[in-house]
Amino acid sequence: MDRAALIEPSDLELIVKTGNGPFVQSAPSRGGNWLLDDGVRECTSGFSVVDNGGVRGVMTAGHCAGLNRFEEPGVAPYGMTFKDQSWGEGGDVEWHTTTHDELAEFYSSEFVWRDVTGIRSTNAMVNNSVCRYGRRTNVRTCNHVVQAVFVNVPVDGIPVGDLARTTNNSGLKGDSGGPWFFSTVAWGVFSAFDGDGNSYFTTAREAEKQVAVSIRKK
Amino acid sequence: MRPVLHLLLTIATATVAGCDADDRQPSTAPRPVTSESASASSTEPVGAATVATWDPSSSAFSMSASGPGTLQISAKCILLVLDNGKVIIPVWPIPSSMESGEVLTIVDVHGNETDVRSGDRIELSGRTGVPHFVTPPDPACEAEEMFIANGVEVLRY
16 A cells, blocks of 8 residues: 555644744855856856855856856756956956855866865966866866966956966856866866967965955865 | 946947956946847848957957847847847957858857858857957947857857
8 A cells, every 4th residue: 555645634734833034045055056147147156255254155257247146056046246356467256145155165067066175375286287167068177287377368358367377278158257176175266268278267365365255165 | 237328438438448448347337338229120131230349369268158149130230139138249259250241250269150140049158348349339239238259159949
């Protein structure tokens, strides 16, 4: 006999509790998710951050414009609010608060997220391999080696500094702002590519300085 | 919805700023915009619409997405009407051009050519902003934003 058939309506007790407290959101914000501008999937989130006052948010690329919604898989897109940006000589980074909790985690592939346990020093990047993930490409790619740091390069004609240049371009439109990492260590957020097949990201430490936040760690 | 400004104002602002003209501003700020009505039907006769262009040489390129939309080529303007209703003016990399009044040949920053027509559904890579123009859009064109395009994908849906 089906076990469900053994349960009678009279066996169930439903208790409804009301109150004035905040509505608890169960879906947290993480790096590696879609960021929307008026419903358009425009960029990818990088890492969760916190400012000196304890305000939490998410970091992405500074050239992403008009972002106002965060899309965590499985729930309807929810609100986010612009806080600060650096787009130019100081790098390519901005951050936003979201209406959900921002965890020290990032998606490293479509369904898998990782804790952030460390921040890579900018000066310890050159000649080392690094991985990246963006929501558009939707795969983790690790065929990148950092060639140089503190690079200044025109992006769309605008001089942008404090970038790391890597071998290979594996990005697609919408990947801007996505996480660069190795294992569980944050390296930076995706900025650009060039005609020689290189990629550029704003390094984690310079991004933190530019917008006065800290990448959250566990 | 952001305020709609006139193209002449946008160009004048960029020109006054000289070689340092750009669009560095908070994401939430109203951005320079232009506009010709986006209500022009995709089936109306087309003339020699101005192809707004920028020079991508010696530059790296942003990787944000415009969002999907429908291309509208009218007598003067080339607009992209996004699925969310926003109207943008794409600024294409040189040497993108229109050889006829109907076919826009987009040359992306890798040198790949893509022919598109009014009514085609496309999505652009690049970023929202106002570049150093090689050719600015026609002043009669109106839109909410410009988008500095470095690539195009023709959509099948």
